[in-house]
Amino acid sequence: MQRPNFQVRRSRIHGRGLFALSACPARRKLGELGGEIITEREARRRARAAGESIKIVEFGDGTALDATRAGGPFGYVNHSCEPNAFMRRYKGHVEFYALRRVEAGEEVTCDYGETHHEGKLPCRCGSPKCNGRL
Numbered sequence: 195m196q197r198p199n200f201q202v203r204r205s206r207i208h209g210r211g212l213f214a215l216s217a218c219p220a221r222r223k224l225g226e227l228g229g230e231i232i233t234e235r236e237a238r239r240r241a242r243a244a245g246e247s248i249k250i251v252e253f254g255d256g257t258a259l260d261a262t263r264a265g266g267p268f269g270y271v272n273h274s275c276e277p278n279a280f281m282r283r284y285k286g287h288v289e290f291y292a293l294r295r296v297e298a299g300e301e302v303t304c305d306y307g308e309t310h311h312e313g314k315l316p317c318r319c320g321s322p323k324c325n326g327r328l
């Protein structure tokens with residue numbers, strides 16, 4: 195079975211998002227995001243300096259991935275409190291997997307968990323289970 199195709203386009207959640215162009219079964223690998231592995235402390239310093247435009251994934255073990263300069267469509271995955279995908283660190287990058295079946299045309303979303311926004315950013319994921327904050 196071939197890898198599903200994705201498109202980056204305007205999202206109702208935030209800025210631009212990543213959308214599946216074809217359906218994808220649960221647990222299938224969707225893609226990956228590369229970048230630079232840095233300490234969590236350095237990640238927070240960069241986030242304070244760059245604001246919202248920075249793409250950082252924190253792993254909760256004191257390290258983080260700065261994917262700001264890495265490019266690629268998976269940098270556009272938005273947060274949702276009721277996501278259809280999850281991410282997993284694998285060596286120096288992050289892999290994205292489908293949490294459930296993702297339908298064609300659906301936006302791919304992840305639960306970011308703890309973020310450098312520290313709950314200061316309003317969440318607009320639109321889910322009935324929304325926490326309201328990021």
Ligand SMILES: [Zn+2]
Binds near residue numbers: 321324326
């Ligand atoms: Zn939400």
